[in-house]
Each structure stands twice: as structure tokens, then as C-alpha cells.
Amino acid sequence: DGGITQSPKYLFRKEGQNVTLSCEQNLNHDAMYWYRQDPGQGLRLIYYSQIVNDFQKGDIAEGYSVSREKKESFPLTVTSAQKNPTAFYLCASSSGQGYQPQHFGDGTRLSIL
């Protein structure tokens, strides 16, 4: 079955540590997105990528970094510069054409040790 796989499901970060969240899709979608969700809040866009080797900052990119070396993969690194990283992180993808529905993974919950 086609879909989006996020790993790990739960992740813990120590002070000063960078952590990387994985997102893989087998939908052959061009566009991929990272969102952050805080309790009782809507999703906020961190980064997005329309094509391989290109990505753009979203509304809350500070303290995060991404890469898009392969069409199917869009990892997100939460750096030590992100002072409030505790949140639920969701990855999504779409065909990028005609603004098709975005498909979402099951998320990674990041907490601070």
C-alpha cells in the first residue's frame, strides 16, 4: 500500500542535542511538507519542498533544518537552537499539481529529557 512512513513514533531529546525525524513516502509525490502541532493548536508549517534538492522555509523554520536529496525522503532535523521542541511533528506529501489533497503520516512525538 502507498503511504507516508514517519519514524520513530516517539523521540526524546537531551539538552544541546540535534535529533532527526524521518519521513519516507512511496506515493511518487513531488511535494513534501513538515508541520508542527502543539496541544489545542492547529498545524503550523515548518518547511516544504516542491522538488528534489529544493526546499523553502515555512512560518516557523527557526531551529529546524531539512534536506531533500531523494524524491521519497524528507528528513527534519530539530537542532539545539530550537528551544521549545516538545510537540507532535507531522509529515505530508502531495502531487504538487492542482493542489491535490495532502496525505499525512502518523506523526512523531518529540519530548525533552
Next chain:
Amino acid sequence: KQEVTQIPAALSVPEGENLVLNCSFTDSAIYNLQWFRQDPGKGLTSLLLIQSSQREQTSGRLNASLDKSSGRSTLYIAASQPGDSATYLCAVGGRGSQGNLIFGKGTKLSVKP
């Protein structure tokens, strides 16, 4: 800047009742509007996508309407069931936004048996 508001924040209804969830947005220059469902600790599932040129979309017991001029959308759920209990999120895709979505904070629905 586009803002999306969902009212009510929470709703509890008895099984079998028809119900309406509301979504409003401040900038009517949208490309599309999507309704998503989110179960606790899970990712988002796309329910309905309405393009800006459309007035409504239907899928099974769900019907979503769009009135761009007034900046409103409604999600109608017929004959609600306990399995419909979840958080429902409304998201707006803006023109030129490369498929990025602006989300409301959601309506948490509880359907009591």
C-alpha cells in the same frame, strides 16, 4: 495574513444526531479548502477537498460546503456514530501558496452511544 477559525472548539452529541461543524477564514482569495479528521495521537486523514470554483463536496454521510464571499465552510455529518468521534480540522490553501495549507485549531467531536 490568512486566519482560520473553527467553532465550536468541542461538541458532544448523542448517536444518530445530524450535526454541523463551522470553519471561517479571513481572506476569500483561496485556492481550495480541505476538511481533515484526526484521531488521538495519529496523523490527519483527508475527508473532503473543495476547489475554489466549487460550492460543495459529498462523501457518504459527509457534506462540505464552501461560500468564498462570506469566508465560510461547513461540514455536515448525517446520522452521527460513535466512530465519528475525533478532532475535525479545516485547512485553507491560498493562491500562490504552492499547496501549503493554513489550519484552524479544530473541533473535537464526541458522539455518545
